[in-house]
Amino acid sequence: MxxxxxxxxxDDDVLxxxxxxxxxxxxxxxxxxxxxxxxxxxxxxxxxxxIERRWGPFGPKALAWARSAAGAAPEPGDDAYLAQIExxxxxxxxxxxx
Amino acid sequence: xxAAIGGRVLDVPAxxxxxxxxxxxxxxxxAVMTRQGYAVAVPSTVRAGAAAGLSxxxxxxxxxxxxxxxxxxxxxxxxxxxxxxxxxxxxxxGGEIAAAHAxxxxxxxxxxxxxxxxxxxxxxxxGADVELLP
Numbered sequence: 001m002x003x004x005x006x007x008x009x010x011d012d013d014v015l016x017x018x019x020x021x022x023x024x025x026x027x028x029x030x031x032x033x034x035x036x037x038x039x040x041x042x043x044x045x046x047x048x049x050x051i052e053r054r055w056g057p058f059g060p061k062a063l064a065w066a067r068s069a070a071g072a073a074p075e076p077g078d079d080a081y082l083a084q085i086e087x088x089x090x091x092x093x094x095x096x097x098x
Numbered sequence: 099x100x101a102a103i104g105g106r107v108l109d110v111p112a113x114x115x116x117x118x119x120x121x122x123x124x125x126x127x128x129a130v131m132t133r134q135g136y137a138v139a140v141p142s143t144v145r146a147g148a149a150a151g152l153s154x155x156x157x158x159x160x161x162x163x164x165x166x167x168x169x170x171x172x173x174x175x176x177x178x179x180x181x182x183x184x185x186x187x188x189x190x191x192g193g194e195i196a197a198a199h200a201x202x203x204x205x206x207x208x209x210x211x212x213x214x215x216x217x218x219x220x221x222x223x224x225g226a227d228v229e230l231l232p
Binding site for chain 2: 040041043044045047048051052054055056058059062063065066067069070071072085088089092093
């Protein structure tokens with residue numbers, strides 16, 4: 001595969017971890033480690049895009065719940081959707097107990 | 099920085115919802131989990147239970163597609179775990195093996211189970227954290 005030499009900036013603590021991993025033989029060198037990490041992210045994002053093409057687009061309420069249930073960082077407006085979901089759940093509980 | 103390593107375990111209603119597309123919640127959730135690099139554990143008995151609850155060939159095909167994703171780990175029921183799962187099933191789930199298998203997987207990995215509200219009490223009493231479907 002063709003490669004291109006680039007210059008990147010990484011956090012010092014990340015670089016320390018990478019160098020330790022390379023020293024332990026977990027990757028042949030720093031470039032190989034960083035390439036593998038980036039390739040894994042590329043693959044994840046490609047699969048997520050495939051899911052969105054097959055089943056999406058998803059509404060903001062579903063995405064708000066999805067982020068919350070996944071433990072991902074919330075986006076502005078998510079709280080209101082989550083409150084709406086909880087209100088709907090409470091209404092169902094009341095209806096079921098009535 | 100990097101995403102935390104973690105995951106979630108699916109119970110039958112969550113997997114059925116994903117496959118049948120009754121709502122868009124679980125499908126959106128899988129997209130988010132995949133993008134974040136989190137793992138989705140599907141106990142083999144949960145998959146079998148979901149398949150039994152789906153009637154249309156198209157839904158079963160969606161179930162297969164869901165489970166084929168890189169984020170999804172199918173967890174077989176190991177012979178060594180059958181007694182523990184059977185005990186959990188009797189104690190917390192009215193004898194249902196799939197729920198017990200999901201609970202054991204969740205407790206061992208310290209990952210929450212995604213399930214419906216009507217099934218949550220069994221998981222909580224079995225010591226698993228629960229994330230309720232909307």
